Each structure stands twice: as C-alpha cells, then as structure tokens.
Amino acid sequence: MPPTVDIRRADDRGASTTDWLQSRHSFSFGDYYDPANTHHGLLLVNNDDIVAAGGGFDTHPHRDMEIVTWVLEGELAHADSMGNSGIIYPGLAQRMSAGTGVQHSERNASTEHPVHFVQMWVIPDRAGLTPSYEQREIVLTNALTPIASGVGDAAVTMHNRNATLHGARLRPGDGVELPEARYLHLFIARGRVTLEDSGALSAGDAARLTDSGGQHVVAEADAEILVWEMHASLAGD
Numbered sequence: 001m002p003p004t005v006d007i008r009r010a011d012d013r014g015a016s017t018t019d020w021l022q023s024r025h026s027f028s029f030g031d032y033y034d035p036a037n038t039h040h041g042l043l044l045v046n047n048d049d050i051v052a053a054g055g056g057f058d059t060h061p062h063r064d065m066e067i068v069t070w071v072l073e074g075e076l077a078h079a080d081s082m083g084n085s086g087i088i089y090p091g092l093a094q095r096m097s098a099g100t101g102v103q104h105s106e107r108n109a110s111t112e113h114p115v116h117f118v119q120m121w122v123i124p125d126r127a128g129l130t131p132s133y134e135q136r137e138i139v140l141t142n143a144l145t146p147i148a149s150g151v152g153d154a155a156v157t158m159h160n161r162n163a164t165l166h167g168a169r170l171r172p173g174d175g176v177e178l179p180e181a182r183y184l185h186l187f188i189a190r191g192r193v194t195l196e197d198s199g200a201l202s203a204g205d206a207a208r209l210t211d212s213g214g215q216h217v218v219a220e221a222d223a224e225i226l227v228w229e230m231h232a233s234l235a236g237d
Contacts, residue, residue: 003212005197010204013048020055020108024048026187026206040208041183041230042163045121048189048204050114051076056107062098064127066158067119068148068165069094069106070226072189074115080104084133088117093138093147093155099129118189118226123234124159125150140167142174144227162232170219180213182237183230191223 014025014032026046028038038044044065051057056077069076071090079085080096081103088094096104108115138147138155146154149164168176170193178184186195186207193201196215201207209215217225 004210005195005212005215006208006210007198007201008206008208010202013204020052022050024204039234040185041228041233042122042160043120043183043185043228043230044123044234045119046185046187046206047119049119050116051108052114053108054111057105058107059103059105061101061103062096063101064124064129065098066122066124066160066163067096067098068121068156068158069096069117069119070147070167070189071115071117072224074113074117075109076115076117077107077109078104080133082131082133086135088135091137091139092135094135095133095148095156095158097124097129097132097159099124099131102131118187120165120226120228122158122160122163122228125161126159129159138167140169140224142168142170142176144168144176144179147226162230164229166227166229168225168227170217170223170225172219172221175216175218176225178209178213178215178217178227179229181209181229181231182211183228183233184209184212185228185230186217187226189224189226192220193223193225194218194220
C-alpha cells in the first residue's frame with residue numbers, strides 16, 4: 001500500500017456544544033456520526049474539549065477502552081468507581097483502563113477559569129481486563145517523548161502493544177521527525193507547524209498518515225503536538 005497523508009482541518013471536525021462545553025471531535029463521537037470517519041489505525045476518539053468554570057461530565061460508564069487524557073490548560077478533577085480521585089493538570093499524563101467496566105466523572109476543578117484538554121481512546125489488546133488507573137508527571141521537550149505506550153518506556157502504560165502516544169513542545173524553528181509506522185496520527189494541540197510535503201497545520205488540524213514516517217514537523221510558532229504511532233488497525237492489519 002503506498003504512503004498516504006490525509007489532512008483534516010480543525011473547522012471540519014464534528015462538534016458538541018452546551019452552555020459549559022465546547023467539544024470538537026476528530027472522529028465520530030456522540031451525536032456526531034460519519035460512517036466514513038470512525039477511526040484511524042487504533043485511534044477511536046480524539047476529542048478537543050474546553051469545559052467552562054464549574055462545568056463538567058457527571059458520573060458515567062466506560063467499558064473495554066484505554067482512555068488517555070492530556071490537559072493543555074487549567075485543571076480537571078477526576079473521580080472513579082475504583083476509588084481514584086485527584087486533579088489532572090498540564091504535564092500530568094493520565095490513563096484509565098475501563099476493562100470490565102468503570103464509572104467516572106470529569107469536572108473543571110476551577111470555579112473561575114476554563115479547562116482545555118484532549119482525550120483520546122484506543123481499544124485494548126483484549127477485552128475483559130481488570131479496570132485500572134495510572135498517572136505520572138512528564139516533561140515534554142522539543143523531541144518526541146512517549147506519554148503513553150503499550151510497549152517500551154512511557155509516562156503511563158496502556159494495554160495495547162501496537163500503540164504509543166508521543167508529545168512535544170516546540171519553539172519556532174524546532175523540528176521533530178515522525179516515526180515510521182503503519183498508521184500515524186499527528187494532532188496540533190496548540191500553535192502552528194509545517195509538515196514536510198504537506199504544508200502548514202494550525203491548532204486543531206490533524207494529519208492521518210498510512211505506511212509512512214520520516215517526515216519533519218517544524219514549528220512556525222510555539223506549538224504542542226500529539227503523535228500516535230500505531231502498528232495495527234481495528235481491522236487487524
């Protein structure tokens with residue numbers, strides 16, 4: 001299969017809006033459903049959420065999903081049926097494995113300021129795992145740093161041996177090289193970059209790459225990027 005790069009623009013994402021939530025969906029989610037846009041590789045959800053002060057998601061269930069949350073600005077209060085509770089803030093990687101079933105809530109920890117975060121879901125290697133939770137501080141630099149992974153070292157582990165989430169914070173002129181992988185998902189969480197051979201990408205834009213890697217991503221302004229490296233897909237290839 002020849003290498004492909006599919007650019008998806010921020011304004012083309014699905015959206016959910018309430019009086020306390022502005023959520024943009026890179027893939028089908030909730031009331032937004034497009035049968036041609038359900039996943040890329042193993043990545044099922046890439047939600048870019050801004051929750052207003054005092055707002056949040058009340059207790060709700062999940063099952064058989066690896067959920068990674070990355071806060072960009074503000075503080076997110078987490079509580080779950082496993083007894084975990086605390087505040088997620090920028091630089092704290094969080095992973096929740098829903099397994100056989102878990103309930104949790106996610107609310108803005110501030111009554112004055114919004115919280116902005118990206119939540120990402122991948123499937124586990126197998127269903128029916130015991131639910132678990134992990135969080136750990138990590139410092140992102142101008143090199144790709146593993147935030148969550150099912151193989152090798154990362155801030156938090158996942159139950160999928162074919163998926164790794166990398167992150168980087170870039171100053172203007174800084175560049176990183178994308179890893180070689182069957183599937184890659186590059187999401188511009190903040191700022192503006194140029195993707196080699198594909199042009200400029202701004203906050204909220206994404207590139208879905210297949211049978212690719214080696215391209216350089218160079219920051220045109222202060223930027224934060226999230227890169228999923230995946231060596232399989234939901235179809236098993």
